[in-house]
Every structure is written in structure tokens, then in C-alpha cells.
Amino acid sequence: MEFFLTSLVVCVTPGTGALFTIAAGLSQGTRAAVIASVGCTLGVVPHMVAAITGLAALLNASAVAFETLKYLGVAYLLHMAWSTLRDKSDLTAEREQEPRSAGRTILTAVLINVLNPKLTLFFFAFLPQFVSAGEPYALLRMTELSAYFMLMTFVVFMAYGRFAAAMRHHVIGRPRVVCRMRRTFAAAFAALGVRLAFL
Numbered sequence: 001m002e003f004f005l006t007s008l009v010v011c012v013t014p015g016t017g018a019l020f021t022i023a024a025g026l027s028q029g030t031r032a033a034v035i036a037s038v039g040c041t042l043g044v045v046p047h048m049v050a051a052i053t054g055l056a057a058l059l060n061a062s063a064v065a066f067e068t069l070k071y072l073g074v075a076y077l078l079h080m081a082w083s084t085l086r087d088k089s090d091l092t093a094e095r096e097q098e099p100r101s102a103g104r105t106i107l108t109a110v111l112i113n114v115l116n117p118k119l120t121l122f123f124f125a126f127l128p129q130f131v132s133a134g135e136p137y138a139l140l141r142m143t144e145l146s147a148y149f150m151l152m153t154f155v156v157f158m159a160y161g162r163f164a165a166a167m168r169h170h171v172i173g174r175p176r177v178v179c180r181m182r183r184t185f186a187a188a189f190a191a192l193g194v195r196l197a198f199l
Contacts, residue, residue: 003130007149010122011156016077016112016192017043021157023084023185024105025164032105033161039106041154043113048146051123052139070197076115077193085186122149 017040025033113119123146130145 003145004148004152006126007152008156011149011152016080016116016189017109017153018157018160019185019188019192020080020109020112021161022164025161026168026181029168030162030165033165034158035102035105036109037154037157037161039109040113040157041150042106043110043116044119044146044150044153046114047119047123048143048150051127052142052146070117072115074193074197076111077189080112081186081189081193084182084189 021033021036021040024036127142127145130141
């Protein structure tokens with residue numbers, strides 16, 4: 001129960017993945033939100049594999065490795081902020097002039113979560129605490145817990161994305177609202193990057 005409650009808090013707390021999914025839902029609708037949710041969920045896999053295979057111990061012991069991962073995340077968040085701020089395209093209900101492909105959406109979502117330090121800390125430091133060192137099926141147990149976390153991530157992000165998609169028609173066709181929305185997302189990505197840099 002402690003694991004599920006903590007996992008729910010981690011998933012529900014707005015972060016880069018949730019922010020990207022909400023932005024996808026607002027800008028392109030439900031389909032994009034679903035694709036973004038899938039991508040963010042897939043982005044959990046590298047953290048899970050690293051924790052299960054013991055890379056967690058390596059990164060824990062190597063400050064350089066952890067700092068490198070952290071600053072890669074900072075750079076990507078700042079890139080997301082700049083890209084969002086530079087985007088001047090209009091939102092339309094009928095058709096996007098240059099819709100983002102499913103592959104590109106998934107790749108961006110995966111990168112966002114791969115470089116998400118919250119997930120790194122969760123899997124590398126928190127997950128092993130729920131598996132005793134002497135447990136005979138520790139590998140299976142960690143895989144099971146990770147699978148639950150991924151399912152929870154998908155469900156929560158889907159809820160965020162679908163809500164954003166439902167609100168889409170209230171913001172499209174309103175240039176000032178769209179402009180403020182983009183500035184807010186850009187500022188949020190930048191703020192998350194700056195905060196990460198000083199962790």
C-alpha cells in the first residue's frame with residue numbers, strides 16, 4: 001500500500017511528462033494526448049531496466065554519471081521551453097497545418113521521461129526499498145512493482161491528456177489565450193529545468 005500511494009503521488013504531481021501530455025491534448029486533441037501518454041509510459045522503461053539490472057548502484061557511486069544525466073535533462077527542458085516559445089502556429093479545430101507525427105510525439109515523450117530526474121530518483125533509490133535483499137524472487141518483484149508504476153503513469157497521464165483535449169475547443173481560435181498558454185508552458189519547462197540544475 002505504501003508503494004502504491006507513493007507511486008500515485010509521483011505520477012499525479014505535475015512534471016515534465018504530464019506537462020507535455022497536457023500540451024499535446026490542448027494543441028492536437030485526444031489522439032495526440034493518448035500517443036503522448038504512451039510515449040511517457042515507454043520512457044519509464046529505461047529507468048526500470050537500469051534499477052533492475054543494477055545500474056542504480058553504479059550511478060549512485062558515480063557522481064559524474066548522475067550529474068551528466070541531470071544536465072542532459074536540464075538542456076532538454078530548456079530546449080523544450082525555447083521550442084514552445086518559438087512556435088507561432090495557430091490552433092484549429094478542423095486540421096493542423098503541420099501536425100506532429102505519432103513517431104515524433106512518442107520520441108519526444110520518451111526523451112522527456114528518460115531524462116526526468118524524478119523517475120531516476122524514484123527507481124534508483126525508492127524502488128529497491130520495497131524488495132528485501134534476501135528475497136529469492138527479487139528480480140520478479142521489482143519487475144512487478146515497476147509494471148504497476150507504468151500502468152499508473154499511463155492512466156494518470158491519460159486523464160490529464162483527455163481533460164486537456166476536452167478543454168481544447170475553449171482555447172482554439174483565441175490568439176491571446178493560445179499565446180498565453182504557450183508562454184505558460186514555456187515558462188513551466190524553463191522553471192523545471194532551472195530547478196533541476198540546482199538540485
